[in-house]
Amino acid sequence: MASIVLNNVDKIYAGGVKAVNGLNLEIKDGEFMVLVGPSGCGKSTALRMIAGLEDISGGEIVIGDRVVNHLPPKDRDIAMVFQNYALYPHMTVEENLAFGLKLRKMSKPEIQKRVNDAARMLGLEQYLKRKPAALSGGQRQRVAMGRAIVREPQAFLMDEPLSNLDAKLRVSMRASLNQLHERLGVTTVYVTHDQVEAMTLGDRVCVLRDGVLQQVDTPQNLFDSPVNLFVAGFMGSPAMNFTYAELVRDNGGAAVAFAGYRLPVPDSTFAEKPGLDRYIGRKIILGIRPSDFEDAGSASGNSAGWVRVPVRANVTEELGSEINVLFTIDAPPVEHKDTVAAAHDGDDEETTLPLTGDKSLWTARVNARSHVRPGQELELVVDTHNLHFFDVDSGLSIGHEANIGR
Numbered sequence: 001m002a003s004i005v006l007n008n009v010d011k012i013y014a015g016g017v018k019a020v021n022g023l024n025l026e027i028k029d030g031e032f033m034v035l036v037g038p039s040g041c042g043k044s045t046a047l048r049m050i051a052g053l054e055d056i057s058g059g060e061i062v063i064g065d066r067v068v069n070h071l072p073p074k075d076r077d078i079a080m081v082f083q084n085y086a087l088y089p090h091m092t093v094e095e096n097l098a099f100g101l102k103l104r105k106m107s108k109p110e111i112q113k114r115v116n117d118a119a120r121m122l123g124l125e126q127y128l129k130r131k132p133a134a135l136s137g138g139q140r141q142r143v144a145m146g147r148a149i150v151r152e153p154q155a156f157l158m159d160e161p162l163s164n165l166d167a168k169l170r171v172s173m174r175a176s177l178n179q180l181h182e183r184l185g186v187t188t189v190y191v192t193h194d195q196v197e198a199m200t201l202g203d204r205v206c207v208l209r210d211g212v213l214q215q216v217d218t219p220q221n222l223f224d225s226p227v228n229l230f231v232a233g234f235m236g237s238p239a240m241n242f243t244y245a246e247l248v249r250d251n252g253g254a255a256v257a258f259a260g261y262r263l264p265v266p267d268s269t270f271a272e273k274p275g276l277d278r279y280i281g282r283k284i285i286l287g288i289r290p291s292d293f294e295d296a297g298s299a300s301g302n303s304a305g306w307v308r309v310p311v312r313a314n315v316t317e318e319l320g321s322e323i324n325v326l327f328t329i330d331a332p333p334v335e336h337k338d339t340v341a342a343a344h345d346g347d348d349e350e351t352t353l354p355l356t357g358d359k360s361l362w363t364a365r366v367n368a369r370s371h372v373r374p375g376q377e378l379e380l381v382v383d384t385h386n387l388h389f390f391d392v393d394s395g396l397s398i399g400h401e402a403n404i405g406r
């Protein structure tokens with residue numbers, strides 16, 4: 001096992017595309033690091049540079065205590081798992097698992113032991129004599145993982161390994177991957193464009209955009225305190241709601257005003273977000289996560305900081321335990337380049353409503369006890385402790401520690 005460090009790594013492809021731009025990233029020994037971002041942001045390029053499948057144009061990559069810039073892939077002691085499993089079709093599962101070890105001239109008993117261990121770990125024991133064509137997609141992906149595991153490498157590098165599987169299988173493979181990582185503790189770099197996968201798998205998650213690192217942190221911290229509009233809009237599903245708003249302070253205290261609503265801003269928020277008070281009297285971009293709403297009728301207790309927001313439900317999406325309530329507010333949609341970039345990805349089927357230019361579509365995620373129906377008037381409550389504020393010009397999160405002094 002080993003740490004992986006990227007120092008100011010660049011990749012410029014022939015033709016001048018800067019796919020990765022000054023990337024600094026430290027992946028700790030044993031850590032599960034996820035690289036996430038929209039299509040074309042440079043995730044695969046970054047991973048392939050770590051693997052040695054792609055030359056680096058600038059900077060330095062260190063695996064363990066070796067600078068590997070000029071080391072060929074086979075000498076880097078890493079194992080890669082791809083989206084297309086790339087199994088040998090004419091070989092049985094057992095032969096597929098053993099193949100790489102045979103090439104390395106490992107002894108037969110050692111090969112047998114490693115193959116059996118991996119097969120047991122992955123629940124592949126009963127399939128060892130089958131060929132890939134006789135396996136399901138999930139089973140094939142397990143074999144592909146098995147081939148990486150038997151090598152006992154210093155690190156696993158995985159590029160969207162689950163994206164060919166159907167949704168249900170993806171969830172169960174995600175759980176298996178988590179268990180596997182618990183068990184083996186091997187440093188893993190995992191690429192996905194799926195932010196849910198990123199959140200559930202990563203010890204930490206690195207968000208990339210156009211080859212530039214936006215933020216790297218634990219899933220919870222990315223969710224709770226995104227550094228800018230892009231990360232705020234990209235992480236979390238349904239996506240964060242945005243609107244232009246004005247921050248005001250009068251006899252009633254501080255509040256944020258938008259679309260005819262006025263939400264008080266708690267004092268604690270000003271304490272947590274240094275510099276926010278300088279925006280009083282100015283326009284900001286306000287962000288509210290769908291999960292920070294609740295139906296006033298089914299909200300448990302009346303917690304301090306919850307404020308009522310009457311809306312009219314346009315569309316309701318019933319998810320069993322929760323309901324997504326889509327409603328419009330009387331404010332033009334935020335058209336910041338960062339919110340647009342974040343929204344243009346992900347495979348969530350966005351519900352599209354015909355909107356006139358002066359209304360924005362928002363989502364509230366409420367408890368299924370709500371029984372709200374489309375067309376109904378509804379009182380939502382919103383947790384004002386979790387409001388997010390962004391600078392209109394820079395798109396940076398106001399009061400985020402990474403942005404203070406910028």
Ligand SMILES: Nc1ncnc2c1ncn2[C@@H]1O[C@H](COP(=O)(O)OP(=O)(O)OP(=O)(O)O)[C@@H](O)[C@H]1O
Pocket residue numbers: 013014015017018019037038039040041042043044045046193
């Ligand atoms: N061999 C290449 N030559 C030139 N440009 C390339 C090459 N490979 C990738 N690119 C460009 O580099 C950028 C990053 O590509 P990359 O494959 O790393 O993105 P990605 O984040 O993995 O995207 P996806 O989610 O679609 O897999 C893109 O703009 C892509 O068009």
Ligand SMILES: [Mg+2]
Pocket residue numbers: 043044045
């Ligand atoms: Mg890719």
